[in-house]
Amino acid sequence: MLNLSKKEVRYEKGEVICREGEPIDRFLYLKEGLLKVYKTIDGNKEQIIGITSPRDFIGLLSAFSQSNYIYSIAAIEPSEICAIELDTILKIVESNGAFAMTLLIKLSQMHDQLLETRLSISQKNLRGRTAYIILMFANDIYRSNRFDLPISRKEIGELIDMRTENVIRILSEFRKDKIIKIEGKGIQILEMDRLKRIADFG
Amino acid sequence: MLNLSKKEVRYEKGEVICREGEPIDRFLYLKEGLLKVYKTIDGNKEQIIGITSPRDFIGLLSAFSQSNYIYSIAAIEPSEICAIELDTILKIVESNGAFAMTLLIKLSQMHDQLLETRLSISQKNLRGRTAYIILMFANDIYRSNRFDLPISRKEIGELIDMRTENVIRILSEFRKDKIIKIEGKGIQILEMDRLKRIADFG
DNA sequence: CGCGGCTTTGATGTTCATCAAGTAAAGTGG
């Protein structure tokens, strides 16, 4: 049933997948790539809520509570998305207890993680937040000490509640302190332990 | 099945219902009263994540993703709680699609609301946060312009990420500006419109 | 009745946002 109704779509970096306010009629699953989930504030500013990595259900977070998206989603790397009609999912939930349970668990995990991240960020000072986000990319997303940032300095700021200028300033500090190496979007972690300490105690 | 396995428990103000780290074996439903959900940070500080009002599923938020509580819950008013064995719930989810759907919807709604609150708070300045929390008590919890704060100034700070001193200072400002009336824990909103404007634009 | 936690106000310090100004990079239309 799932296989019958699924459609695969490809999005290029920068493409918007869905916009705040639009009706939710499909259930999205990220096969490959990277997405940002964000809200627009006061018409001009953006608040990035999180980064979605492969094998995550996208927008699962409010598919059951809202009939319209309460945030927008865009690709920050070339991405492959599986779309399934929401009605199909609802029917399966009603008839298949194990599937319902899987969704409940997945939803709950995503929620916990998102909230944990938000609480963490709000507790830390700017250095701590910056270290935290570098570690997130290294450990959770790219699983490597060396990677290219998929987002701009401005977007990093929108993700961890900082001004662009301060993101840049603190990245430069880390560079001067030889904690990381920077080449444009390229980041290499030189002193993992120190970075962890800054993230934990900052 | 639900009625058979449910147990009602009463908690007095200040009593802890469950502690961070304890195994989750029961599913809790708040019949009457008011609870705070909180995390302990660095052993001494507390971060209040939210207030639970009647007819909410408590700890639903991580009953499916964690086997142990990731936060603590305590009564801030005399409370009546319904406890159901987690196994019973799991069995019902597996066999009853409509029930599973109800849980998914409820869980999703709670999640959306919690995240929305957190994002809101992190965007606002101290005056905005203070106004926001007064309005939350007035509109969402007590449904009255006049109520007694169920928590201390310190706890308000822990809920909206402020120092106790600043909570007090800003409440005093609101009092001087004749926006609210204060008598110890008692709050009366005098100028709802102005308070709303402060919450929205602060 | 005295002790610890809550409340309050004032003074001081730090962190971070804002402003400004310039360079580099990346699109865009002719």
Added chain:
DNA sequence: CCACTTTACTTGATGAACATCAAAGCCGCG
């Protein structure tokens, strides 16, 4: 493909918002 425009990046200087420190009165509780 090159001028042109916009967007991203970077650094320094300044000021506002908020945390921290200090001190004293209050309240509830054992």
